[in-house]
Amino acid sequence: DVKVTQSSRYLVKRTGEKVFLECVQDMDHENMFWYRQDPGLGLRLIYFSYDVKMKEKGDIPEGYSVSREKKERFSLILESASTNQTSMYLCASSFSGTRSPLHFGNGTRLTVT
Amino acid sequence: GNSVTQMEGPVTLSEEAFLTINCTYTATGYPSLFWYVQYPGEGLQLLLKATKADDKGSNKGFEATYRKETTSFHLEKGSVQVSDSAVYFCALMVSGAGSYQLTFGKGTKLSVIP
Numbered sequence: 001d002v003k004v005t006q007s008s009r010y011l012v013k014r015t016g017e018k019v020f021l022e023c024v025q026d027m028d029h030e031n032m033f034w035y036r037q038d039p040g041l042g043l044r045l046i047y048f049s050y051d052v053k054m055k056e057k058g059d060i061p062e063g064y065s066v067s068r069e070k071k072e073r074f075s076l077i078l079e080s081a082s083t084n085q086t087s088m089y090l091c092a093s094s095f096s097g098t099r100s101p102l103h104f105g106n107g108t109r110l111t112v113t
Numbered sequence: 114g115n116s117v118t119q120m121e122g123p124v125t126l127s128e129e130a131f132l133t134i135n136c137t138y139t140a141t142g143y144p145s146l147f148w149y150v151q152y153p154g155e156g157l158q159l160l161l162k163a164t165k166a167d168d169k170g171s172n173k174g175f176e177a178t179y180r181k182e183t184t185s186f187h188l189e190k191g192s193v194q195v196s197d198s199a200v201y202f203c204a205l206m207v208s209g210a211g212s213y214q215l216t217f218g219k220g221t222k223l224s225v226i227p
Contacts, residue, residue: 004156033214042219043157043202058214090156099145099164099206102215104156 003027004105006091012111019078021108023091029103030096032074034058034066037088037107049074050096081112115140119203119218126193126225134188134221136177136203144205146170146179146186147215151200160188160201193225 007022025032033048035058045058047066055066063085067075074093078085088109092102120135138144145164149157161170166181175190186203203218 040219043217045214048214092157099162101147101159101162102157104149104158106154106156 004091004093004103006089006105006108008108009106010109010111012113013078013081014113015082017078017081017112019081019110019112021076021078021089021091021110023074023076023093023105024072025074025093025103026072027093027103028071029093030071031094031100031102032068033092033094033102034064034074034076035090035092036060037090043090046076081110083112086110086112115144115205115207115216117203117205117216117218119201119221121221122200123222123224126223128195128225128227129192130225132188132190132193132197132223134201134203134223136186136188136218138184138186138203138205140184140205140207142207144207146177147204147206148175148177148186148188149202149204149217151202151220153199157202193223195225195227198223198225 004025034046035043049055049068065077088107090107091105094100094102117138147162148160150160151157161172163170163179169178177188200220200222202220204215
Protein backbone atom coordinates (compact mmCIF):
# COMPACT_ATOMS: atom_id res chain seq x y z
CA ASP A 1 0.00 0.00 0.00
CA VAL A 2 1.10 3.52 -0.74
CA LYS A 3 2.07 5.44 2.32
CA VAL A 4 2.14 9.21 2.48
CA THR A 5 3.36 10.36 5.87
CA GLN A 6 3.02 13.86 7.22
CA SER A 7 5.39 14.57 10.07
CA SER A 8 2.92 16.21 12.44
CA ARG A 9 -0.76 15.65 13.08
CA TYR A 10 -1.24 18.87 15.03
CA LEU A 11 0.87 22.00 15.19
CA VAL A 12 0.42 25.25 17.09
CA LYS A 13 2.62 28.17 16.06
CA ARG A 14 2.77 31.87 16.77
CA THR A 15 2.25 34.66 14.26
CA GLY A 16 5.47 35.48 12.47
CA GLU A 17 7.15 32.11 13.06
CA LYS A 18 8.68 30.16 10.21
CA VAL A 19 6.85 26.86 9.87
CA PHE A 20 7.91 23.68 8.09
CA LEU A 21 5.44 20.97 7.16
CA GLU A 22 7.08 17.77 6.00
CA CYS A 23 5.71 15.03 3.77
CA VAL A 24 7.31 11.74 2.75
CA GLN A 25 6.01 9.11 0.33
CA ASP A 26 7.32 5.60 -0.12
CA MET A 27 6.09 4.70 -3.60
CA ASP A 28 8.61 6.43 -5.83
CA HIS A 29 5.92 8.82 -7.09
CA GLU A 30 7.04 11.61 -9.39
CA ASN A 31 4.31 14.07 -8.45
CA MET A 32 3.73 15.58 -5.03
CA PHE A 33 1.15 18.15 -3.93
CA TRP A 34 0.23 20.39 -1.04
CA TYR A 35 -3.42 21.33 -0.44
CA ARG A 36 -5.17 23.20 2.29
CA GLN A 37 -8.67 22.28 3.36
CA ASP A 38 -11.07 24.81 4.88
CA PRO A 39 -14.77 24.50 5.74
CA GLY A 40 -16.95 25.72 2.90
CA LEU A 41 -13.98 26.09 0.54
CA GLY A 42 -13.04 22.46 0.01
CA LEU A 43 -9.49 21.65 -1.04
CA ARG A 44 -7.31 24.26 -2.68
CA LEU A 45 -3.96 23.53 -4.28
CA ILE A 46 -1.03 25.50 -2.88
CA TYR A 47 1.96 24.07 -4.76
CA PHE A 48 2.90 20.93 -6.59
CA SER A 49 6.05 19.31 -7.90
CA TYR A 50 6.43 16.85 -10.76
CA ASP A 51 10.12 16.17 -10.28
CA VAL A 52 12.98 16.73 -7.88
CA LYS A 53 13.79 20.43 -7.56
CA MET A 54 10.80 21.33 -9.73
CA LYS A 55 7.84 23.24 -8.38
CA GLU A 56 4.73 24.85 -9.76
CA LYS A 57 2.33 27.29 -8.15
CA GLY A 58 -1.18 26.13 -7.53
CA ASP A 59 -4.25 28.25 -6.93
CA ILE A 60 -3.19 29.89 -3.66
CA PRO A 61 0.64 30.05 -3.39
CA GLU A 62 0.85 33.42 -1.64
CA GLY A 63 2.54 33.21 1.73
CA TYR A 64 3.95 29.73 1.05
CA SER A 65 7.03 28.19 -0.50
CA VAL A 66 8.08 24.59 -1.08
CA SER A 67 11.20 22.49 -1.30
CA ARG A 68 11.80 19.18 -3.03
CA GLU A 69 15.43 18.13 -2.69
CA LYS A 70 14.70 14.41 -2.78
CA LYS A 71 12.07 12.51 -4.73
CA GLU A 72 10.33 11.13 -1.66
CA ARG A 73 10.12 14.35 0.36
CA PHE A 74 8.13 17.52 -0.25
CA SER A 75 8.21 20.32 2.30
CA LEU A 76 5.78 23.21 2.67
CA ILE A 77 7.21 26.36 4.25
CA LEU A 78 5.33 29.25 5.78
CA GLU A 79 7.95 31.98 5.86
CA SER A 80 6.06 34.11 8.39
CA ALA A 81 2.95 32.41 9.69
CA SER A 82 -0.27 34.40 9.92
CA THR A 83 -3.60 33.61 11.54
CA ASN A 84 -5.29 33.22 8.16
CA GLN A 85 -3.02 30.26 7.52
CA THR A 86 -4.74 28.30 10.27
CA SER A 87 -6.02 25.30 8.35
CA MET A 88 -5.78 21.60 7.62
CA TYR A 89 -2.88 20.89 5.27
CA LEU A 90 -2.93 17.77 3.12
CA CYS A 91 -0.01 16.30 1.22
CA ALA A 92 -0.54 13.96 -1.73
CA SER A 93 1.53 12.08 -4.28
CA SER A 94 0.96 10.28 -7.58
CA PHE A 95 2.68 8.71 -10.54
CA SER A 96 3.12 10.91 -13.57
CA GLY A 97 0.58 9.06 -15.74
CA THR A 98 -2.35 11.17 -16.83
CA ARG A 99 -4.89 8.96 -15.11
CA SER A 100 -3.05 8.25 -11.90
CA PRO A 101 -5.00 9.00 -8.73
CA LEU A 102 -3.57 10.96 -5.85
CA HIS A 103 -2.71 9.30 -2.56
CA PHE A 104 -3.13 11.49 0.49
CA GLY A 105 -1.54 11.72 3.91
CA ASN A 106 -3.66 12.10 7.04
CA GLY A 107 -3.18 15.82 7.23
CA THR A 108 -1.61 18.36 9.56
CA ARG A 109 -3.92 20.66 11.46
CA LEU A 110 -2.04 23.92 11.90
CA THR A 111 -3.19 26.60 14.30
CA VAL A 112 -1.50 29.99 14.18
CA THR A 113 -2.15 32.15 17.22
CA GLY B 114 -11.28 26.60 -16.73
CA ASN B 115 -12.02 23.37 -14.90
CA SER B 116 -14.61 23.14 -12.15
CA VAL B 117 -16.62 20.61 -10.19
CA THR B 118 -20.02 21.21 -8.65
CA GLN B 119 -21.45 18.76 -6.17
CA MET B 120 -24.60 18.86 -4.13
CA GLU B 121 -24.55 20.80 -0.93
CA GLY B 122 -24.66 18.89 2.29
CA PRO B 123 -25.00 17.77 4.87
CA VAL B 124 -26.97 14.71 3.84
CA THR B 125 -28.54 12.60 6.58
CA LEU B 126 -29.87 9.14 5.78
CA SER B 127 -31.12 6.18 7.72
CA GLU B 128 -29.20 2.93 7.50
CA GLU B 129 -30.04 0.89 4.38
CA ALA B 130 -31.35 3.95 2.51
CA PHE B 131 -30.38 4.67 -1.09
CA LEU B 132 -27.70 7.30 -1.61
CA THR B 133 -27.14 9.66 -4.51
CA ILE B 134 -24.62 12.50 -4.43
CA ASN B 135 -24.77 14.59 -7.57
CA CYS B 136 -21.62 15.80 -9.31
CA THR B 137 -21.30 17.80 -12.53
CA TYR B 138 -18.20 19.22 -14.11
CA THR B 139 -16.80 21.57 -16.70
CA ALA B 140 -13.42 20.82 -18.22
CA THR B 141 -11.21 22.29 -20.92
CA GLY B 142 -10.01 18.89 -22.06
CA TYR B 143 -11.01 15.25 -21.65
CA PRO B 144 -10.96 14.61 -17.92
CA SER B 145 -10.59 11.59 -15.71
CA LEU B 146 -13.15 11.61 -12.90
CA PHE B 147 -12.75 10.53 -9.29
CA TRP B 148 -14.63 10.19 -6.05
CA TYR B 149 -12.64 10.52 -2.85
CA VAL B 150 -13.86 9.86 0.69
CA GLN B 151 -12.60 11.44 3.91
CA TYR B 152 -13.45 9.67 7.16
CA PRO B 153 -13.34 11.73 10.36
CA GLY B 154 -9.80 12.66 11.36
CA GLU B 155 -8.21 11.18 8.24
CA GLY B 156 -6.91 12.25 4.86
CA LEU B 157 -8.69 11.59 1.58
CA GLN B 158 -8.87 8.09 0.14
CA LEU B 159 -9.64 7.24 -3.46
CA LEU B 160 -13.07 5.59 -3.59
CA LEU B 161 -13.46 5.02 -7.33
CA LYS B 162 -12.52 6.46 -10.69
CA ALA B 163 -13.47 6.48 -14.38
CA THR B 164 -11.21 7.55 -17.20
CA LYS B 165 -13.46 7.66 -20.26
CA ALA B 166 -17.08 8.17 -21.23
CA ASP B 167 -19.53 5.46 -20.15
CA ASP B 168 -16.98 3.90 -17.78
CA LYS B 169 -18.45 2.81 -14.47
CA GLY B 170 -16.25 3.01 -11.40
CA SER B 171 -17.20 0.89 -8.41
CA ASN B 172 -15.86 0.07 -4.96
CA LYS B 173 -17.31 -0.94 -1.57
CA GLY B 174 -20.85 -0.94 -3.02
CA PHE B 175 -20.50 2.58 -4.40
CA GLU B 176 -20.86 3.24 -8.15
CA ALA B 177 -20.53 6.19 -10.48
CA THR B 178 -20.85 6.35 -14.27
CA TYR B 179 -18.96 8.84 -16.46
CA ARG B 180 -21.65 10.61 -18.50
CA LYS B 181 -20.05 12.84 -21.07
CA GLU B 182 -23.34 13.99 -22.58
CA THR B 183 -24.53 15.39 -19.25
CA THR B 184 -21.01 16.11 -17.87
CA SER B 185 -21.93 14.23 -14.72
CA PHE B 186 -20.44 11.61 -12.39
CA HIS B 187 -23.07 10.97 -9.73
CA LEU B 188 -22.19 8.73 -6.79
CA GLU B 189 -24.70 6.05 -5.77
CA LYS B 190 -25.01 3.30 -3.22
CA GLY B 191 -27.99 1.04 -2.83
CA SER B 192 -27.89 0.55 0.94
CA VAL B 193 -25.78 2.80 3.15
CA GLN B 194 -24.28 1.81 6.48
CA VAL B 195 -23.32 3.85 9.52
CA SER B 196 -19.68 3.25 8.58
CA ASP B 197 -20.25 5.20 5.33
CA SER B 198 -20.55 8.43 7.32
CA ALA B 199 -17.85 10.66 5.85
CA VAL B 200 -17.23 13.58 3.52
CA TYR B 201 -17.31 12.72 -0.19
CA PHE B 202 -15.41 14.71 -2.80
CA CYS B 203 -15.90 14.60 -6.55
CA ALA B 204 -12.81 15.54 -8.56
CA LEU B 205 -11.49 15.74 -12.09
CA MET B 206 -8.05 15.66 -13.63
CA VAL B 207 -7.10 17.08 -17.00
CA SER B 208 -3.46 16.71 -17.87
CA GLY B 209 -1.48 19.08 -19.97
CA ALA B 210 1.90 20.72 -20.11
CA GLY B 211 3.26 18.38 -17.43
CA SER B 212 0.51 19.28 -15.02
CA TYR B 213 -1.61 16.63 -13.32
CA GLN B 214 -3.74 18.66 -11.01
CA LEU B 215 -6.95 17.50 -9.42
CA THR B 216 -9.82 19.95 -9.27
CA PHE B 217 -12.12 19.16 -6.35
CA GLY B 218 -15.72 19.89 -5.54
CA LYS B 219 -16.39 21.36 -2.11
CA GLY B 220 -17.39 18.05 -0.57
CA THR B 221 -20.65 16.58 0.68
CA LYS B 222 -20.92 15.44 4.26
CA LEU B 223 -22.93 12.25 4.71
CA SER B 224 -24.27 11.14 8.07
CA VAL B 225 -25.92 7.73 8.33
CA ILE B 226 -28.04 7.10 11.41
CA PRO B 227 -28.97 3.66 12.73
